Amino acid sequence: MAHLTDIEIAQAKELQHIKHIAAKLQVAEDDLEMYGKYKAKLPLNLIDEEKIKENNLVLVTALTPTPAGEGKTTVSIGLTEGLNIIEKQATVVLREPSLGPVFGIKGGAAGGGYSQVVPMEDINLHFTGDFNAIEKANNLLSALIDNNLQSKTNNLNIDPRTILWKRVIDMNDRSLRQITIGLGGTANGIPREDGFNITPASEVMAILCMATSFDDLKERLGNIFIGFTFDNKPVFARDLKAQDAMAILLKDAIKPNLVQTLEENPAIIHGGPFANIAQGTNTIIATKMGLSLSNYVVTEAGFGADLGAEKFLNIKSQYAGLNPKCVVLVVTIRALRHHGGSPKEEYNTPNVARVQNGFENVEKHIENIRKFHIEPVVAINSFISDSDEEVQFVIDACSELGVQAVVSEGWAKGGEGTINLAKAVVDVVENKATHYKPLYDWKSPVKEKIEIIAKEIYGADGVTYDKKAELNLRRINRLGFNDFAVCMAKTQKSFSDDERLIGRPKGFTVNVREIEIAAGAQFIIPILGKMMRMPGLPANPASENMSIDNSGVISGLS
Ligand SMILES: Nc1ncnc2c1ncn2[C@@H]1O[C@H](COP(=O)(O)OP(=O)(O)O)[C@@H](O)[C@H]1O
Ligand SMILES: O=COP(=O)(O)O
Numbered sequence: 244m245a246h247l248t249d250i251e252i253a254q255a256k257e258l259q260h261i262k263h264i265a266a267k268l269q270v271a272e273d274d275l276e277m278y279g280k281y282k283a284k285l286p287l288n289l290i291d292e293e294k295i296k297e298n299n300l301v302l303v304t305a306l307t308p309t310p311a312g313e314g315k316t317t318v319s320i321g322l323t324e325g326l327n328i329i330e331k332q333a334t335v336v337l338r339e340p341s342l343g344p345v346f347g348i349k350g351g352a353a354g355g356g357y358s359q360v361v362p363m364e365d366i367n368l369h370f371t372g373d374f375n376a377i378e379k380a381n382n383l384l385s386a387l388i389d390n391n392l393q394s395k396t397n398n399l400n401i402d403p404r405t406i407l408w409k410r411v412i413d414m415n416d417r418s419l420r421q422i423t424i425g426l427g428g429t430a431n432g433i434p435r436e437d438g439f440n441i442t443p444a445s446e447v448m449a450i451l452c453m454a455t456s457f458d459d460l461k462e463r464l465g466n467i468f469i470g471f472t473f474d475n476k477p478v479f480a481r482d483l484k485a486q487d488a489m490a491i492l493l494k495d496a497i498k499p500n501l502v503q504t505l506e507e508n509p510a511i512i513h514g515g516p517f518a519n520i521a522q523g524t525n526t527i528i529a530t531k532m533g534l535s536l537s538n539y540v541v542t543e544a545g546f547g548a549d550l551g552a553e554k555f556l557n558i559k560s561q562y563a564g565l566n567p568k569c570v571v572l573v574v575t576i577r578a579l580r581h582h583g584g585s586p587k588e589e590y591n592t593p594n595v596a597r598v599q600n601g602f603e604n605v606e607k608h609i610e611n612i613r614k615f616h617i618e619p620v621v622a623i624n625s626f627i628s629d630s631d632e633e634v635q636f637v638i639d640a641c642s643e644l645g646v647q648a649v650v651s652e653g654w655a656k657g658g659e660g661t662i663n664l665a666k667a668v669v670d671v672v673e674n675k676a677t678h679y680k681p682l683y684d685w686k687s688p689v690k691e692k693i694e695i696i697a698k699e700i701y702g703a704d705g706v707t708y709d710k711k712a713e714l715n716l717r718r719i720n721r722l723g724f725n726d727f728a729v730c731m732a733k734t735q736k737s738f739s740d741d742e743r744l745i746g747r748p749k750g751f752t753v754n755v756r757e758i759e760i761a762a763g764a765q766f767i768i769p770i771l772g773k774m775m776r777m778p779g780l781p782a783n784p785a786s787e788n789m790s791i792d793n794s795g796v797i798s799g800l801s
């Protein structure tokens with residue numbers, strides 16, 4: 244088959260009017276909030292807690308990925324197509340793409356090949372404006388904080404040196420990481436250090452993902468912890484009366500978005516946090532919406548299972564009362580070669596010895612998934628460069644662990660390429676499902692929660708804490724936030740906090756540099772190693788290969 248690019252495949256598709264996709268979910272056209280012919284928002288009153296309990300949630304995760312990504316989103320979409328082919332009514336529920344990767348290295352997040360959600364250009368660019376709304380709500384709070392510093396009347400006496408809240412922009416722009424604001428004299432505000440994070444790292448994004456209703460969203464926004472006054476009293480967004488104005492900016496963003504797959508199956512896309520610096524899962528509202536309207540929901544969580552899946556299971560599922568019945572672990576031969584020692588230029592060169600050496604990474608992820616009392620299915624996301632010998636090794640090695648490994652050809656063939664994977668997933672869901680169990684109780688002591696994740700999921704021998712992290716623990720205790728979930732900020736390239744340790748590192752400890760507080764999201768965020776919340780563009784950004792013609796046809800978007 245001639246190799247068309249992702250965007251060529253997507254543009255060749257004649258889309259169904261979104262009302263026909265909604266009809267597959269028994270949602271009437273009048274219930275839709277249309278954004279043109281191919282996008283719509285779904286009203287929150289369609290969420291049905293009883294239906295959620297009856298339907299089946301499947302989580303797609305991956306082994307420790309290479310920078311290109313190993314195909315979670317692509318396999319999630321392909322699996323959904325395959326489930327619908329075998330008569331299981333399935334909806335895929337995904338996160339919204341960030342413009343950072345779109346114009347940076349990785350590209351969009353609408354899948355690939357013949358497993359995509361469409362209209363891919365819209366989804367990868369401005370979609371329905373949710374990222375814009377999140378950005379403005381975040382930056383309104385920043386403006387209100389600096390306005391209060393300047394105020395002569397209702398000044399809260401905030402100590403500018405303690406302000407933790409950063410501005411955000413959805414772009415990879417390293418020049419904005421650390422800036423000085425308020426220059427130019429008394430009319431321009433109080434000079435202080437500030438900086439921009441990328442929008443997926445905003446706590447407003449995390450709050451949108453954790454909110455279970457509009458009232459809950461508003462309360463969480465008010466709980467955002469900003470910093471301290473000069474007499475060391477904590478300051479929250481509610482002290483600036485910011486929560487309602489921020490919620491007004493999010494009044495549409497809280498509703499999940501409905502689009503379609505290439506095979507005209509429903510796709511709900513909502514929220515967009517990264518899993519290395521945030522929780523990396525789509526919104527609770529979108530997952531519940533999908534489960535209210537479909538027999539099967541296939542969803543994904545960012546990067547490897549040590550990040551997105553750990554947070555999906557310990558944070559999102561535990562908080563929202565979700566019960567994932569199967570975890571699909573996406574494995575690529577390319578990533579196994581990498582973990583077996585292949586240099587980047589040999590990622591696409593068959594080498595069964597490297598695959599054998601790298602398999603220890605998969606073994607650890609399988610062990611981890613089972614710690615949540617969930618049975619995994621391994622999806623070997625088939626790449627052109629895979630050799631039969633390497634694939635057979637993975638199938639046999641998984642079989643020795645009692646795990647079914649199935650070749651997934653969704654990228655090349657769409658749903659026809661994932662029927663076997665769909666059948667394997669249905670077998671686990673319908674015949675081997677247990678009740679998932681989180682690894683820790685949010686009410687456990689903070690250090691205990693951190694150590695459970697580090698030891699059980701990363702395989703660390705222990706956890707060390709810098710002095711700043713110990714001080715942060717005392718602050719968390721003083722503020723009464725010990726019962727928050729732990730949202731680890733760690734490199735996605737290794738189980739450890741050292742990106743050079745590939746495969747299944749052993750005999751290491753992880754070091755907590757500091758612990759941030761996201762009081763609105765109810766997370767504490769241990770920062771392991773160097774974490775970047777504002778990525779930079781690469782030497783040759785993807786933007787250089789993009790073009791748009793006079794009739795608006797885009798090329799180069801992936
Ligand atoms: N089987 C495959 N063959 C070739 N390219 C693929 C395949 N699966 C995914 N890709 C491409 O790899 C990139 C990452 O895929 P994606 O599904 O976004 O991964 P993840 O969600 O794990 O980051 C995308 O550009 C996608 O088109
Ligand atoms: O948070 C990262 O998500 P992907 O792994 O899908 O890029």
Ligand SMILES: [Mg+2]
Pocket residue numbers: 312315316352
């Ligand atoms: Mg993805």
